[in-house]
């Protein structure tokens with residue numbers, strides 16, 4: 001099965017290559033050819049392949065084709081809790097609102113909530129996401145059916161006696177789903193945060209990650225209150241706490257947020273495998289602060305982008321994160337040259353792919369990589385005239401400008417119609433379930 005995207009502006013996000021006009025040919029799940037328009041002669045073998053009957057042709061005229069966006073930090077089912085308790089401090093919001101609401105959620109709620117998020121993500125150009133939640137079997141099943149790429153993690157909060165059962169679930173997820181769904185699903189271990197994981201529990205999870213040779217996905221230093229709590233409990237910063245427990249020694253680690261880091265904390269992270277997931281919209285909305293993104297990048301730390309759950313960020317549109325990321329750094333430094341447009345797009349694509357340890361498969365458009373890409377309709381007032389495609393994408397585009405979303409060679413949205421999701425049913429289920437959950441608190 002081949003898909004031939006014709007006459008499109010291609011932004012590969014590979015080694016700062018400038019956008020160019022051309023064609024892309026997808027064969028099954030991978031990019032088979034990227035053809036420059038100004039190439040005088042096309043190889044007759046390629047011509048033979050693309051002139052075949054069973055080739056699906058997409059007219060890419062007036063569209064940009066770029067790598068699908070990668071949302072590196074999510075709690076997909078929390079879309080059911082979006083907007084139900086905003087404008088609270090993180091700890092109040094989590095402990096008084098989210099944890100009680102989550103206690104009401106059934107496996108079926110998780111399945112439908114996760115699909116609701118996937119519908120929003122596909123519509124706004126996200127092809128891959130990293131998820132940390134519970135009832136992960138349901139999320140994995142939804143990912144398998146919907147066709148997205150995902151890195152799944154059982155979030156581990158250690159606040160009661162049930163931790164044995166939760167760790168077993170984490171192991172089950174890894175054993176049942178790692179590499180499944182045509183390789184679209186990978187897994188990690190997910191100790192929730194320094195303040196919810198005492199040293200013994202965290203060490204146990206670190207051992208598991210080493211044993212299975214899998215990465216770790218964890219929240220870090222999201223608020224000032226977290227730093228104060230950790231100082232009171234352990235006389236350490238949250239980052240120092242993780243460092244002293246040996247988290248950064250061998251493992252690939254994804255650190256969500258990382259807002260409140262001292263210079264010394266950044267030194268602890270320098271040279272680490274993995275890196276930091278910046279969640280600027282969530283940080284803005286919860287008033288957390290500005291993560292030292294520019295400083296971390298200077299130290300060679302990989303920084304990707306995520307939305308966080310729709311419960312806190314209230315949007316899963318990565319184009320908003322791209323804007324917020326660059327605006328915050330410019331504002332922080334009082335300098336518009338900081339974190340330029342291309343770099344913010346890199347954060348949402350290849351840098352996030354590195355965090356998920358799948359940059360050999362996705363994150364750029366390159367022959368041989370998986371066919372994960374989006375087509376953005378430029379023929380709209382807010383995206384004209386076209387001086388610099390990269391500037392338009394970073395500063396003017398929205399998720400709703402995405403016309404086509406392709407993952408693993410499969411078209412998941414065409415002309416803004418979702419193909420693998422029954423959208424009406426997902427919305428109906430989402431509403432009924434969201435009501436029941438909040439009524440039960």
Ligand SMILES: N[C@@H](CCSC[C@H]1O[C@@H](n2cnc3c(=O)[nH]cnc32)[C@H](O)[C@@H]1O)C(=O)O
Nearest residue numbers: 075098132133134155156157219308309312
């Ligand atoms: N509470 C679950 C497991 C945790 S999953 C991941 C957790 O992250 C929580 N979460 C969502 N957004 C944030 C955030 O911004 N900071 C910290 N935790 C968050 C979310 O509410 C969820 O409980 C259990 O009972 O087993």
Ligand SMILES: [Zn+2]
Nearest residue numbers: 219256308309
């Ligand atoms: Zn989170």
